[in-house]
Amino acid sequence: MAESKPPLLLEALQIKKTFPGSKGFLGIGPKSAPSPVLHGVDLLMDHGEVTGLIGESGSGKTTFGKCVLRIVEPSSGTIRINGEDWRAVPQAQLQHARRQYQMIYQNPYACLNPGLSVRAHLRETLQVFHGITGTEADDRIAAELGRFGMLEKAKSYPGELSGGEKRRVSVARTLLTEPRLVVADEPTSGLDASVKADVLDAMLDARDSNTAYLFISHDLDVIRFVSDRILVMYRGRIVEVMEKDRIAEELPHHPYTVRLFEAARAAVPDADEAKALAEAADRKIDQTVGCPYRGLCQVWNSRGRPDDECAQVRPELTTVHANQRAACHVLIEQIGRTAEPPTKMQEGSTSGAQSEESAR
Numbered sequence: 001m002a003e004s005k006p007p008l009l010l011e012a013l014q015i016k017k018t019f020p021g022s023k024g025f026l027g028i029g030p031k032s033a034p035s036p037v038l039h040g041v042d043l044l045m046d047h048g049e050v051t052g053l054i055g056e057s058g059s060g061k062t063t064f065g066k067c068v069l070r071i072v073e074p075s076s077g078t079i080r081i082n083g084e085d086w087r088a089v090p091q092a093q094l095q096h097a098r099r100q101y102q103m104i105y106q107n108p109y110a111c112l113n114p115g116l117s118v119r120a121h122l123r124e125t126l127q128v129f130h131g132i133t134g135t136e137a138d139d140r141i142a143a144e145l146g147r148f149g150m151l152e153k154a155k156s157y158p159g160e161l162s163g164g165e166k167r168r169v170s171v172a173r174t175l176l177t178e179p180r181l182v183v184a185d186e187p188t189s190g191l192d193a194s195v196k197a198d199v200l201d202a203m204l205d206a207r208d209s210n211t212a213y214l215f216i217s218h219d220l221d222v223i224r225f226v227s228d229r230i231l232v233m234y235r236g237r238i239v240e241v242m243e244k245d246r247i248a249e250e251l252p253h254h255p256y257t258v259r260l261f262e263a264a265r266a267a268v269p270d271a272d273e274a275k276a277l278a279e280a281a282d283r284k285i286d287q288t289v290g291c292p293y294r295g296l297c298q299v300w301n302s303r304g305r306p307d308d309e310c311a312q313v314r315p316e317l318t319t320v321h322a323n324q325r326a327a328c329h330v331l332i333e334q335i336g337r338t339a340e341p342p343t344k345m346q347e348g349s350t351s352g353a354q355s356e357e358s359a360r
Helices: 061-068 091-100 118-130 134-147 163-176 193-207 220-226 255-264 271-282 298-303 329-338 344-348 352-359
Strands: 010-019 035-045 050-054 076-081 101-104 181-185 212-216 229-234 237-243 318-321 324-326
Touching: 010 061, 035 061, 035 212, 035 237, 050 061, 050 220, 061 076, 061 181, 061 212, 091 101, 101 163, 118 134, 118 163, 134 163, 134 193, 163 193, 193 212, 193 220, 212 220, 220 255, 229 255, 237 255, 255 298, 318 329
Parallel strands: 050 212, 050 229, 101 181, 181 212
Antiparallel strands: 010 035, 010 076, 229 237, 237 324, 318 324
């Protein structure tokens, strides 16, 4: 009898989040409209995988990461972790159930107690999560701080640390829990190159012990280095999914991904391009139909066809390559004319989780 395949670590399907409207200051004034942030995001991850999630500020990346762990409750959608219906776990049991599923917050100041030293933070983590105390705990703490170049800061308090040092303590404390899944929100932001490399090495060492990461970052170089698969998010929608070998500027990409490439290399648009971008940003378009990116899409704006497919039909993720999908009518049209069909070897090169995701 064939052994049954273990469940995926994470299945998040059609995750939506709308924040309710609110009254003005002191409850005075008209109520603001509800704010939809996520519009049906899917993510499948297996044990030990690293998925990169990129997009500009305000695109919904952090909200999605928090919804996955139910730090923020999704408005709708399905979440299964290790085959368990994660949304069915009662609120009273979430803290205990979440022990193996951790988040590294973008703001390290918010997750450190100003009254505890670095050593006290890590001692508390080891005692609560693993029941480790005394000399064994001190040895583990010394080894962990040593990996992050923070051994001399063991007696320091958060107020005595720089922003980068707080971030390293936050990452070290998370890894001490020996998590199965980590949502890492900009864990290397503000770190210099050498320290960034140390932090990434420590995180990937934990991956060798079957820790999986949803790695949220603006840094394309970091994402390309750590990720097995990369998702590009724009206004709460995934507009491109690719294996890391496909994230290269010379390859065809969604226009928004191209814009992220340009921002990463600090490419400055010429006067005509800057004017076109400014006009596109000011133009009001109906977000309920068509491609939500078309207002900023230079390709679409240059075509001058307001009644075409981009304006009328919401694009869905479509195969561009065996290891790449994009939600872009223009790109699919171009690929359809020029791209050769993938070979059998290319078809078989996609990871299991990615293959299942593509089939949905």
